[in-house]
Amino acid sequence: MGAGRQTRVIRTDYLARVEGEGAMYVRLDGREVAEVKLRIYEPPRFFEALLRGRAFTEAPDITARICGICPVAYQMSAVRAMEDACGVRIDDGPIRDLRRLIYCGEWIESHSLHVYMLHAPDFLGYPGAVEMAREHREIVEQGLQMKKAGNAVMALVGGREVHPINVRVGGFYRAPTKTQLRTLQDPLERARETALATVRWATELPFPEVEREVELLALADPDPDAYPIDRGRIVSDGGIDIAPAEFDEHVVEEHVEHSNALHARIRERDVYLTGPLARYALSSQALRPLAGEAAREAGLGGVCRNPFRSILVRAVELVQACDEALALIESYEPPVAPAVEVTPRRAVGHGATEAPRGLLYHRYEIDEDGTILDARIVPPTSQNQLAIEQDLRAVLEANLDLPDDRLALRCEQTIRNHDPCISCATHFLQLTIDRG
Amino acid sequence: MAAPHRQTLAVWKFASCDGCQLSLLDCEDELLLLADRLEIAYFLEASSAIVEMPTHPYDVSIVEGSITTAHDTERIQEVRRRSRALITIGACATAGGIQALRNFADVEDFKSIVYASPDYISTLGTSTPISAHVPVDFELNGCPIDKRQLLEVIAAHLAGRRPRVRAHSVCVECKRRGTVCVMVAHGTPCLGPVTHAGCGAICPAYDRGCYGCYGPAESPNTAALSARMAQLGSDEVDLVRVYRTFNAGAPAFREAGEAHEGGPPRSAGRGA
Numbered sequence: 001m002g003a004g005r006q007t008r009v010i011r012t013d014y015l016a017r018v019e020g021e022g023a024m025y026v027r028l029d030g031r032e033v034a035e036v037k038l039r040i041y042e043p044p045r046f047f048e049a050l051l052r053g054r055a056f057t058e059a060p061d062i063t064a065r066i067c068g069i070c071p072v073a074y075q076m077s078a079v080r081a082m083e084d085a086c087g088v089r090i091d092d093g094p095i096r097d098l099r100r101l102i103y104c105g106e107w108i109e110s111h112s113l114h115v116y117m118l119h120a121p122d123f124l125g126y127p128g129a130v131e132m133a134r135e136h137r138e139i140v141e142q143g144l145q146m147k148k149a150g151n152a153v154m155a156l157v158g159g160r161e162v163h164p165i166n167v168r169v170g171g172f173y174r175a176p177t178k179t180q181l182r183t184l185q186d187p188l189e190r191a192r193e194t195a196l197a198t199v200r201w202a203t204e205l206p207f208p209e210v211e212r213e214v215e216l217l218a219l220a221d222p223d224p225d226a227y228p229i230d231r232g233r234i235v236s237d238g239g240i241d242i243a244p245a246e247f248d249e250h251v252v253e254e255h256v257e258h259s260n261a262l263h264a265r266i267r268e269r270d271v272y273l274t275g276p277l278a279r280y281a282l283s284s285q286a287l288r289p290l291a292g293e294a295a296r297e298a299g300l301g302g303v304c305r306n307p308f309r310s311i312l313v314r315a316v317e318l319v320q321a322c323d324e325a326l327a328l329i330e331s332y333e334p335p336v337a338p339a340v341e342v343t344p345r346r347a348v349g350h351g352a353t354e355a356p357r358g359l360l361y362h363r364y365e366i367d368e369d370g371t372i373l374d375a376r377i378v379p380p381t382s383q384n385q386l387a388i389e390q391d392l393r394a395v396l397e398a399n400l401d402l403p404d405d406r407l408a409l410r411c412e413q414t415i416r417n418h419d420p421c422i423s424c425a426t427h428f429l430q431l432t433i434d435r436g
Numbered sequence: 437m438a439a440p441h442r443q444t445l446a447v448w449k450f451a452s453c454d455g456c457q458l459s460l461l462d463c464e465d466e467l468l469l470l471a472d473r474l475e476i477a478y479f480l481e482a483s484s485a486i487v488e489m490p491t492h493p494y495d496v497s498i499v500e501g502s503i504t505t506a507h508d509t510e511r512i513q514e515v516r517r518r519s520r521a522l523i524t525i526g527a528c529a530t531a532g533g534i535q536a537l538r539n540f541a542d543v544e545d546f547k548s549i550v551y552a553s554p555d556y557i558s559t560l561g562t563s564t565p566i567s568a569h570v571p572v573d574f575e576l577n578g579c580p581i582d583k584r585q586l587l588e589v590i591a592a593h594l595a596g597r598r599p600r601v602r603a604h605s606v607c608v609e610c611k612r613r614g615t616v617c618v619m620v621a622h623g624t625p626c627l628g629p630v631t632h633a634g635c636g637a638i639c640p641a642y643d644r645g646c647y648g649c650y651g652p653a654e655s656p657n658t659a660a661l662s663a664r665m666a667q668l669g670s671d672e673v674d675l676v677r678v679y680r681t682f683n684a685g686a687p688a689f690r691e692a693g694e695a696h697e698g699g700p701p702r703s704a705g706r707g708a
Contacts, residue, residue, distance in 0.1 A: 014480055016483060017481065017483065018481075019458075020449075020454055043450070043451040043504045043508065043559060044504075044547075044557055045535040046535065048549055049538075049541070049545065049549040049550055050535070050538065052549070055674075058677065062534060062681070065453050065455075065534045066453060067453050067454065067455075068452075068458045068580060069454060071455070113458075113461065117461060117482060127485030128483025128485060129482065129483075130468070130471045130482060130483060133468050133471070140468065144464040144465075144467065144468075145464065147462075148465070151462060151464070159638045159639070160580075160635070160638055161583075162456075162458060163455060163649070165638055165639050165647075166642045166644070172642075173643050173644040174644070
């Protein structure tokens, strides 16, 4: 350690207000950022291994258990992949509408949780939503009520909020009646009003002025008027435009020593970012008019590259999800049968859908009797881990003069900007800043 | 109104999906009231504020997740030392969870299937429930738990009474709900007769057989149920699979699965 080259270590051993267990480690050598690690120490649970030998019909229930926050995303990517393997396409009609509806429910539940309980306390200076509620009770309560509306959609269509039971390969076990879905209209209309108010409220938050040059990657729905949720091609602003089946050829996962997560990057290029910022940049023109108008009033423009403002993009997506859910309920006619027949065959299938925090890819190889021979699951957080580390590096370089405690806080916020889901990312984060 | 000495609640996580602790945040109507009644002293998913209790244990600790690493075998001892009452929530903490499927396999194989550099991964060969490591005051079943039951368990501990959580089977809940029996009426295999109540019998109400996510009920007759499911067309592979999911490590389900292991494979190409 030479004179004037003081080393600082900043570490957060237990990241709060993220889903799952991660830590941050940062080492600063003088004014140089020497090391940035987002450590995932959440213990591995080996889903891809334990899926081998199971029935193809079990994948949606088993993979839902990867994440209690976004189980529907796992179920949807799993059923799409299995249907793809079996040569079945469900691209329109009431079964697909119900899938989009339950997925909207999950977006509303997950985004409300993140915006109000996990992210907002960073901007308003509280350790958590419960502490924030002591001074801003009505704000927290409106967030909770919006979250409740999302959960009501999941509970009605899926049977329950966490790990819904009604999703199956081919469709659903039981389709709701029109009358049942109508009971969701009142809470969803109130949630839509809250979502619009959330956009206006979030517009006023103090945002650091930053721009991140990172490739943005998301699904794009073939219908130009549909915001990506449950299907589509994988596209990026760097020129990627591929079918989900080509994902493996373009994205590589690397295993690094400090993490139980695998890091994804675009082959022979660089890191990329998936999630709300990517979806918005690539498909903002496909937002429903109400959500598009809210985004314009909030001054978001066509592309937002400031991760701190992701709270605003999530708020716009809340408007989108509530509005779309209401439209789906309005036009709903129950299917003749709740599911279509899916007969297994020896094949490989791919499924990619948009979890609230980003692209979720599944690939399965199944046998002629439907036994799973091989499984591969690439969750959004392992795709985003490198981008988050890169983001941390930029935040550190811009804020070197902050004292350690404030710098650590800024770093933690940088991580939370991306709503990492560490439970998912394992196979798939620890934050320490080292200036020592 | 807040009492002068509010009891403290801590929420701990081990290997799990976060879904059970999310159930606490899913109590949208009750969460802030609960926070008025007791002090949420440690709940990382919800707050970075940690109320350290150097001399007093937390009054109630809620533990999610199973023990799968050497580090966690030590951490759970620390959690026990710092807790007056320790309540486990969910199938992971109570039976080892879906990750207990490794108990039936070779964990080295599992590591090399998922990770390119298995040497970077430190994990135990088993996933075990919290009760295998420390005394537990109450176990709440479910994958995921039911949030109303969670509120009941917390309220009961605050009041110093036993939680009203019944150990009978899902069948009783179907009868109470007025759901027609899917196995009797439709021949759909259903684990309801041997599965612990608590969910409210959701699956049969959605025309689906129960898949046992609440674990074994008290005194489950799995042999009789397996025989009936075999008559309905389940083969040995199916029977192993139905018992071997989210509560595979619960003794009654483990034994029921093992009773059907070693049967003839259905097709030569069946995976590992």
